[in-house]
Amino acid sequence: MTFPRTGALLILMPLAAAALAFAWPGHGRALARISAAAMTAALAALTREIMAHGVQMHRVGGWGAPLGIELRADGLGVFMLIIAALIGVAVTLYSPSYFASRQPESAPAKHNDSRQNTPSRQAAPPTAKSRDEDGQPHRTRYFWPLFLFLWTALNALFLSADIFNLYVALELLGFGAVTLVALAGGHEALTAAMRYLWVSLAASLFYLLGVALVYGRCATVDLPSLASKAQPGPALWVALALMTGGLAAKAALFPMHFWLPPAHANAPAPVSALLSALVVKGPVYILLRLWFEAFHGLITPAATHALGALGAAAILWGSVRALVQPRLKLLVAYSTVAQLGYVFLLFPLAASPESGLAAWSGGLMFLGAHACAKTAIFLTAGNILHAAGHDRIRDLDGITHALPISAFAFGLAGLSLVGLPPSSGFAGKWMLLSASLAQGQWWWIAVILAGSLLAAAYVLRVLTHAFTRVPNPLTPKPVPPVMEWTALALAVAAVGLGFAAHGAAELLQVGAPNAVASRDNNGPPAKPASAQPQPQTPPEIRRLDSCPESTLPGAARPPHEPSPPDRTAHPGAAQRTPGPKGGHELSEAGVQPRRAAICLARQARRRSAGGWSA
């Protein structure tokens, strides 16, 4: 299978499965499993294709850029798709046992299943008891379509090259996430879901307002062609500010993180994993596209440093708050606030002319590491809740006796959160550190190190309780093996990704934005870059054959005359139009920093293999 088909499958398969799972309740699990398998196969084919042939574009409907929507599969998008698939498959495997176990979710308030008792209803209906009893099957029944909708939204998001289409995908993502939080039922979860809904809706509208302004100014919503059309000016400055504000609120960037901890802590465990690992990464991904690709001409260093400073504040504040949480799931949720901060350090570091690509790869590597580690930890927290009936950290003494595999998974994932070698968290942090060192931005180094120490403190706080020997350890409810092993598999992935840092860096360089790729000729002393055997020639980048924008002079508002779609010219041809690159060519100068990034990734791996002594 080749690109348009693989991409279409990644979007249509989960969408159709979600609709079927709604129409045909009781078959949700089978539908999710079938589509997860099909999507994994399609994603493998797509990855191989873009590694061999470079960026792939597809014109939906055959219309082409300004009039129609384009799909794009490039290194960044496929990297995100792979992370989504990894977490998606794990959740598909984990959830049936979790929902079958019928344990109370998180808070004691949960026991009166208040899903049926909305505030408007004063007296409990006489049938309250029977309603309670059917509460659990409903959670499973509705989990599958909602989960599949969420997966659709993520795949559509990571394949889209159109800022309005990204808005539609964001809506699908936001509504899916809110409803999944509400699925837990109970007063706390519903309150958190409601607050999440307001933030998510308001943020979406801010983003949409920005899109409208961009369309009014540039007469296109196509991401690749915006780069050449976006001229600095009040309309686009305001548009970018609105979009960034909205997306930062959705991504829970400090100080707009207030909605995240209650929502993530009160959702069912597999949902918390999806939210922390994937849902908050969607807006971050769009921010990267806007700041480094579409509107890179508008970005000033001061702006990137402001985002980086907010990220740094998030690291410190989130970690300190995590340290004092009484409940495990709240601790993990605050840790998400902190870990997202590291990804925002990417903005000042990757925009800088030196070793930008290293920071780019490092930040994204970190994002992937966090997704795997956080999923593993939330699934472990779900196991602990299941076994012990609570997640108060104080009372977790001796849980290791009951759940040795889960405790091991927690430890491994914690390793990656803290950033100890040989985990992938280490590889990401190492690349970020090297980039800040090369650029002389020492203050980020201080923040990264302080954040790592704080992370070590909160991870150890849980581990010391878990490994404390107690005279009579509690006799917990048995946990289904699949729940324990799924958590462990993801923890192993979080560590193992560190060994795949080289492959990830290579994938991420496919169609990496101009802004990070071709600006630095004198990156870090690119350790004899020739030392690494290039498995294949660098992806051949050809110009997009009909990119009308690239031929226009950068005039602010050209009377727009889109070239007629090529459906009449060569119907059926050019369905695999390679290499958008927004009209720049891969020069020798562009290759150097890419090699440097790969080199850094290898270096990180070598370090981690060497362990502490390195």
Next chain:
Amino acid sequence: MTRRACIGLLSLGLAAGLSWAVMRLPDAPAGLTAAALAQLPESGVTNPVTAVLLNYRGYDTLLEVGVLLLAMTGVWSLRRGEWPAGDLRDRPLLMSLLRVLLPMLVLAAGYLLWIGAFAPGGAFQGGALLGGALVLALLGGLARRLLRQEPLLRAGLALGVLAFAAAGALALGLTGRLLQYPRGHGGAWIMGIELATLISVGLTLGLLYLGGRPEKDP
């Protein structure tokens, strides 16, 4: 009070920034109107709005139909709906009004769907009328038998997404592009997709009125 002042200042700043940006927009916006009109003969319909919604940017609409079904799934996952208590069998005057009104509304919804290819109208407008008709029927206690057919309702609600996605996949097989309709048959494809969407939109809007899934109290 300070909090209110802060919110007020923020809103003022936002309004000022927006006005500044909008004032500086080009007077003659360089939109895509000309391009959309130029391609109209290719699209299979003569109403430019329908061409944008179902052809140029049909993929957006596919995902939006998904958002509608997602909203319905979310509402049904939260709680049971409350069945309206009314019964019109003892109120002959209202009943005779509904007897005339309901068929007219369904007819008008069909007309809006058909006219959407040439003039303002389409699946969403028709679906809104259909939803209104369903709410009237629910209020009058006339749709109880329909509400008991839950499998049928679920199928009807999912129909729009399923048909749209199937059309996209089929088009990919036929023309090599997602949602590119075979040349010369655009109008028929759009009408088929819109018919399925009309049914789903109408059911969604009507059933949202219940505020939950239509299971009966045990």
